[in-house]
Amino acid sequence: MTRGRTTLGTTVTSSPSQLGAIERHALCIRRNVIRMLATAGSGHPAGSLGLADVFAAMYFDILKYNPTDPNDPTRDILVLSAGHTVPAQYAALAEAGLIPEEELLTLGKFGSRLQGHPERQRLPWLETTSGPLGCGLSQAAGMAYAIKNWHSDDPASKKRYIYVITGDGELDEGNNWEALMFAAKNALGNMIAIVDRNHIQIDGTTEDVMPLEPLDDKFRAFGWHVQQIDGNNVESIIDACALARAETERPSVILAYTTPGKGVDFMEDDYKWHGKAPNAEEAKRALRMLEARDL
Amino acid sequence: MAELDSTRAGFGRGLVAAGEKGKRVVALAADLVESVQMHLFAEKFPERFVEVGIAEQNLVTIASGMAHVGFIPFAGSYAAFSPGRNWEQIRTTIALNNQPVKIIGSHAGLNVGPDGATHQMLEDIALMRVMPNMVVIAPGDAIEAEKVALACAADERPNYIRLTREKSPIFSDADAPFEIGKAYVLREGRDVSIFATGTMTALALAAAEELLSQNISAEIIHVPTIKPLDADTILTSAQKTGHIITIEEHQIAGGFGSAIAELLIENNTFARNDPAKKFRRIGVDDQFGQSGTAAELLEHYGLTTENIIKIATELLK
Numbered sequence: 001m002t003r004g005r006t007t008l009g010t011t012v013t014s015s016p017s018q019l020g021a022i023e024r025h026a027l028c029i030r031r032n033v034i035r036m037l038a039t040a041g042s043g044h045p046a047g048s049l050g051l052a053d054v055f056a057a058m059y060f061d062i063l064k065y066n067p068t069d070p071n072d073p074t075r076d077i078l079v080l081s082a083g084h085t086v087p088a089q090y091a092a093l094a095e096a097g098l099i100p101e102e103e104l105l106t107l108g109k110f111g112s113r114l115q116g117h118p119e120r121q122r123l124p125w126l127e128t129t130s131g132p133l134g135c136g137l138s139q140a141a142g143m144a145y146a147i148k149n150w151h152s153d154d155p156a157s158k159k160r161y162i163y164v165i166t167g168d169g170e171l172d173e174g175n176n177w178e179a180l181m182f183a184a185k186n187a188l189g190n191m192i193a194i195v196d197r198n199h200i201q202i203d204g205t206t207e208d209v210m211p212l213e214p215l216d217d218k219f220r221a222f223g224w225h226v227q228q229i230d231g232n233n234v235e236s237i238i239d240a241c242a243l244a245r246a247e248t249e250r251p252s253v254i255l256a257y258t259t260p261g262k263g264v265d266f267m268e269d270d271y272k273w274h275g276k277a278p279n280a281e282e283a284k285r286a287l288r289m290l291e292a293r294d295l
Numbered sequence: 296m297a298e299l300d301s302t303r304a305g306f307g308r309g310l311v312a313a314g315e316k317g318k319r320v321v322a323l324a325a326d327l328v329e330s331v332q333m334h335l336f337a338e339k340f341p342e343r344f345v346e347v348g349i350a351e352q353n354l355v356t357i358a359s360g361m362a363h364v365g366f367i368p369f370a371g372s373y374a375a376f377s378p379g380r381n382w383e384q385i386r387t388t389i390a391l392n393n394q395p396v397k398i399i400g401s402h403a404g405l406n407v408g409p410d411g412a413t414h415q416m417l418e419d420i421a422l423m424r425v426m427p428n429m430v431v432i433a434p435g436d437a438i439e440a441e442k443v444a445l446a447c448a449a450d451e452r453p454n455y456i457r458l459t460r461e462k463s464p465i466f467s468d469a470d471a472p473f474e475i476g477k478a479y480v481l482r483e484g485r486d487v488s489i490f491a492t493g494t495m496t497a498l499a500l501a502a503a504e505e506l507l508s509q510n511i512s513a514e515i516i517h518v519p520t521i522k523p524l525d526a527d528t529i530l531t532s533a534q535k536t537g538h539i540i541t542i543e544e545h546q547i548a549g550g551f552g553s554a555i556a557e558l559l560i561e562n563n564t565f566a567r568n569d570p571a572k573k574f575r576r577i578g579v580d581d582q583f584g585q586s587g588t589a590a591e592l593l594e595h596y597g598l599t600t601e602n603i604i605k606i607a608t609e610l611l612k
Contacts, residue, residue: 077364120392127363129392132383135356139388142360142368145345150321150366175384178353 014061014238022234025095026056030263031290032091032104038283040108042116046260046273047085047167050198050232054165054256055092057237062163067098070124074156077127077143081136082167082196083117084275086126090114093125134173137193140164141183144191144251161245162191169201172210177222180251184223189248192241193224196231198260200271219253231256263290297464302494303401305437306458307332309444310369314340320448321361322369323347325354331371331401331458351377352384355398359384362394367448374400374416374457382422389453390426397447397454398423403433404493404544405579405596406461406589415584415592420492421549423455424522430475431522433457433493433543433551436465439519442473450475459544461589463494464501478525480532484514487538487607490529492518492551495542495598502603509604511611521551524558533564538610542577544598552576573610577602 014022029052037043058078066072080089087107094101099113106112113123117131128139144162151157166176183191195215203209212218219226225247229236237256244252260274261267264286267278278286314320314336321343322336328346337344347354351372358368370377377398378385389396403416423431430452434440440458447454454475472479481496482503491499496517503513514532518525533539539559541552556574559565565572579596593599 073365128359129387132387135352135384135388138353138356139360139363142357142362143364144360145357146321146361146364146366149342151364175352175356178348178350179356182347182350182353182357 014235018061019235022056022060025060025092026052026234027263027290027293028095029056029088029091031287032094032101033087034264034278034283034286034290036087036091036104036107037277038280039105041277042108043087043277044084044275045267045278046200046271047082047196047198048088049262049264049267050258050260051085051088051165051196052262053232053234054194054196054237055088056095057234058163059092059096061238062241064159067096074160076160077140077162079128079136079140079143079162079164080118080126081130081164082133082170083130085167085196086118089118089126098125099123133167133170134175136164136166137176137179138182140191140193141179141188144183144188145186148188148190160190163194163241164191165194165196167201168195168197168199168206168212168215169209171195171212180219180222180224183251187249188251191251192244193251193253195253195255196258197255198258200260200274202271202274204271216255223250225250225252226255227252228255228257231258232262263293265289297466297497299462300437300465301459301462302434302437302440303332303458303460305440306399306434306444306456307335309441310336311339312441313444313448314343316445317367317448319365319367320369321345321366322371323354323358325349325351325372325377327372330373331399333371351381355381355396356384356388358396359388359392359394362396367395367397369397369399371399371401373414374403374419375414378419378422378455379416386426390428393428394453395451397456399456399458401458402460403457404459405584405592405598406459406544408461408589408592409586411586412583417544417546417579417584419455419457420521420543420545420551424554428453429522430454430520431457432475432520434519435494435496435517436463436467438465438467438469439471439473443519446473446475457493459494464497466497466500473519476520476523476525478516478518478520478528480514480528481517482513482515484512484536486512486536486611487540488514488516488532488536489540489542489603489607490516490518490555491542492521493544495544498598498600499542499603501600502607505600505604506607509608511607513607518551521554524554526558526562529555529558530562530564533559537572539574540577540603540606540610542598542603545578547576547578547580550578552578575606575610577606
């Protein structure tokens with residue numbers, strides 16, 4: 001029943017045709033993100049579009065999960081710390097057939113399982129509840145610690161990984177740095193963080209609001225294994241996660257350089273689209289652009 | 296003179312017992328292992344004890360992650376820091392996420408003494424009782440605190456447990472019942488109901504003895520679970536005596552006395568046509584604490600047997 005990643009190792013097993021399929025899933029995620037946000041009239045397009053490739057790679061290659069049981073005790077865990085990008089995760093869940101595609105347009109509506117920010121109690125495919133920033137790394141560290149040290153009698157625990165997706169702006173929060181120290185101290189090699197390095201946050205660029213650079217050096221100084229990749233390249237994402245899994249003594253971070261608003265030219269690299277939903281006309285233009293591209 | 300012990304010491308012993316009973320029980324501390332009496336657990340179960348350093352936001356969110364993969368984490372610090380500093384993390388990752396994390400707020404109240412206002416947490420009951428899904432418990436003495444630890448380990452909800460630093464009189468015994476959500480009538484009376492939570496119950500019991508010599512029959516109700524309140528026991532007593540005093544080592548705004556007031560008013564226990572009924576809260580009234588001995592501070596802020604007696608006699612005049 002395992003979906004996604006079926007083999008362990010340091011080499012990429014995905015063939016070019018598999019990669020093409022994942023890229024197509026990412027494109028469908030982007031289209032649905034635009035439809036969802038336009039219908040809801042609120043949401044965060046830049047990060048959601050920027051992370052589409054990461055989510056597609058997660059659900060169609062990297063994550064080991066059981067499509068019939070979100071609580072399968074042998075599954076990998078994906079923690080979304082940057083809760084405002086959850087539309088991309090909802091779209092990926094629909095793409096993977098875990099929730100109905102029609103449900104996507106209920107985003108943020110009364111009674112919907114698809115809350116504006118992710119809520120685990122309403123949708124068990126989400127591993128945590130998030131939105132208030134800076135708490136994903138530490139929750140993931142708690143899970144990784146427990147699985148490493150207290151599930152160790154169970155051979156399946158050795159093959160379980162805890163992935164966490166954080167924004168870059170949210171690294172302003174101090175809780176993250178507490179978590180980085182804890183993960184390094186406890187050699188949480190089963191923990192893999194992906195930082196959505198898109199250089200924007202609500203009030204401007206990350207380097208204007210609160211400089212993060214040199215970000216790779218900061219992680220290294222905190223005892224983490226660091227990789228820097230093109231976060232909009234599916235193959236790079238899959239490759240980097242395989243290398244991160246091979247690093248067993250240290251927690252790993254992948255600084256995934258993404259283009260915020262990726263795929264919609266008037267949104268790309270513009271921080272004003274961090275937290276503003278497209279209106280009907282803008283959504284139409286965006287969808288035209290995304291539909292013109294077919295892989 | 297009653298035997299003395301602190302609720303944190305009792306809880307620390309109870310946590311060891313809970314660890315013996317269940318393998319899912321784990322403990323986390325934030326550089327205050329002995330202060331929160333977790334050293335007993337850490338010595339007995341070193342493999343199930345985790346030190347996170349001076350990082351209360353990390354403390355509770357790591358605990359939330361551990362709960363997510365099947366454990367019952369007890370996360371201990373001073374109440375002033377947890378939930379004082381990390382309230383939002385508790386709200387989002389534990390309460391809204393409904394994880395069975397046990398937040399231990401030790402050194403609550405004025406009784407931490409010389410450390411002063413920064414460390415004298417007087418707002419934690421208010422902070423925690425407004426949080427959906429959260430259970431709030433203030434054990435009355437060290438023996439009850441042991442039972443609280445065991446009961447919390449068996450409870451699948453998020454819990455907040457409020458503990459005290461100073462030794463206080465033991466009024467219960469090994470056979471006394473404790474169940475989450477129950478209040479206990481420790482002494483029956485007919486003139487006034489005194490509702491007490493935490494270690495204030497010992498003061499109320501002593502006051503009842505003295506009041507009897509003044510021909511006032513006080514009913515003492517110990518309310519260790521502040522949320523959810525035991526409405527039946529509380530309303531039955533309030534309807535019987537008609538006069539109510541509450542006492543807590545906490546701000547009177549938003550705390551235990553406020554919770555009792557809300558319950559009584561909404562159940563028409565204080566109906567408009569019965570002006571004879573009276574209600575008084577004893578607690579800290581919109582002030583911070585300060586340095587001093589525990590005894591000096593409790594006296595200064597009116598948390599004494601003498602003050603309970605004074606207020607009861609005023610009410611019944």
